[in-house]
Amino acid sequence: MLHTMRNVADRLIGLSAFFGTLGLIVEVVVxxxxxxxxxxGHPMFGSQDLIMMTMVILVFGGMALCDxxxxxxxxxxxxxxxxxxxxRAIDILSALLGTVIFVxxxxxxxxxxxxSQMLNLSTNLLRLPKAWFQWGLCVLSLITAFGMLLRAIELTLSGRDVRHELESKQ
Structure with missing residues (x-):
């Protein structure tokens, strides 16, 4: 059961990191x-809007992988x-605290x-709907929370810390 959940979590973390990577690429290009x-003498119209919105994707997309x-x-x-x-208890408590924070x-x-959706809020220049980016931030935060919760469960039940497994492989 934990092995299956870890596989699902790792795939979601990889997807989250992929979106963070896309955000970074868009950010650099813009x-x-x-x-x-x-x-x-011809700055890109709407660059501030794009930079602000993709920064959200960039930061929260990489958060789960960072953990x-x-x-x-x-x-x-x-x-x-x-x-x-x-x-070990401190690691479990910090993972649980991180889970609560990201939830x-x-x-x-x-x-x-x-x-934002009700008021039809959008960015200043390009009129990009803010709600889309906010929904994305919700999903990316929940993926991070899921990864942290799973780490706390693994530490509690088996003593396995996925962070140290990655260190030993490198």
Whole structure:
């Protein structure tokens, strides 16, 4: 059961990272075109809108992968002094706290997306519907929360930490 959930989570994390990568590519291309256009006196129309919206996809698209690989900031000054059981408990609690945080982010943005849709809110210049990007942020936040919850469950039931498995492979 856990193995199947891990496979599903890893595929969702990969999909999330793929969208983050697309966001990064779009971001770089838009900035490049805008900078070159500014040099010739013709900046790209709507570049601020595109940059703002794709930044959301870029950041939240990579968040689940960052957690999966253990890339979040961790203060480990006292880790060597704590017993192994306490370090494991701290890892479980931090994964659960991360799950709660990302579920609340998704929930808050979901409410905001409903409001954006109701008021037909859009970006300033290109009139891109804000709700689309907010729905995407909700999904990407929930994927991150799912990955963190699964990590907490794996740590609790089997002691397996997927972050350390990736370190040993490298």
């Amino acid at each position: 900035i490049l075109i805008d900078v070159i256009g500014r040099a010739f 999966r690989q253990g890339g979040h900031i961790a203060v480990d000054l006292l880790e060597r002094r704590y017993p192994r059981v306490m370090n 609340f982010v998704a929930w808050a943005v979901f409410d905001s997306a409903k409001l």
